[in-house]
Amino acid sequence: MLYYIKSLRRKGVYKIKQVKTTKDWLPFEKVFDKGIIKNKNNYLKIIKVIPINYDLKSNLEKGAILEAYKLFLKTCDFDIQIVVQSKKEDLSKNISKIKQIISNEKNPKIKKISEEYIELIKEKNEENKSSSKNFYIVLKNEISNAQKEENEQNVYKMAVDNLADMFFKVKESLSRCGNLVQDVNSKAEVLQILNSFYNPRIAEK
Numbered sequence: 001m002l003y004y005i006k007s008l009r010r011k012g013v014y015k016i017k018q019v020k021t022t023k024d025w026l027p028f029e030k031v032f033d034k035g036i037i038k039n040k041n042n043y044l045k046i047i048k049v050i051p052i053n054y055d056l057k058s059n060l061e062k063g064a065i066l067e068a069y070k071l072f073l074k075t076c077d078f079d080i081q082i083v084v085q086s087k088k089e090d091l092s093k094n095i096s097k098i099k100q101i102i103s104n105e106k107n108p109k110i111k112k113i114s115e116e117y118i119e120l121i122k123e124k125n126e127e128n129k130s131s132s133k134n135f136y137i138v139l140k141n142e143i144s145n146a147q148k149e150e151n152e153q154n155v156y157k158m159a160v161d162n163l164a165d166m167f168f169k170v171k172e173s174l175s176r177c178g179n180l181v182q183d184v185n186s187k188a189e190v191l192q193i194l195n196s197f198y199n200p201r202i203a204e205k
Contacts, residue, residue, distance in 0.1 A: 043159035072173035
């Protein structure tokens with residue numbers, strides 16, 4: 001916790017004022033080794049979802065995917081939050097690599113195609129259309145008023161079991177849609193994801 005001293009010149013005294021840090025403003029109390037997040041009233045679990053390209057599917061496949069998604073919504077009868085993180089990509093390194101490769105290219109046709117490709121990348125980069133997206137699902141296990149009076153370790157174990165059941169339901173349902181579902185089950189990975197939202201400069205290093 002930070003403090004600063006404010007001088008009250010008229011009275012000749014000093015007043016110490018408490019200043020909250022960024023950490024104090026965040027709603028999270030603790031991140032456990034299994035990747036479970038605790039805040040005041042809930043235990044949370046993050047799931048990463050690798051999506052499919054729906055537009056490239058045939059009409060028959062799209063119909064099957066929609067039916068599977070309906071089943072997902074019916075099966076997962078608990079609180080979830082879908083989070084989409086969009087980040088603009090810096091393509092300067094890619095352009096440099098391509099330039100390095102074509103510098104030794106002797107075939108004029110391949111060299112021309114490569115140069116045109118570089119111009120296309122530059123154009124997309126200037127239009128801010130070059131971006132990557134991460135998709136997450138946040139599961140929530142609410143702490144009841146009765147549980148607040150119980151042993152914290154027992155409440156945590158129950159929350160872990162409940163969140164694990166929720167995870168397998170989500171994974172099974174979304175897998176039918178063709179999505180790859182990854183369990184974020186380490187403290188380090190959870191902290192990295194949280195940093196990417198709350199402190200992106202640190203996360204990119």
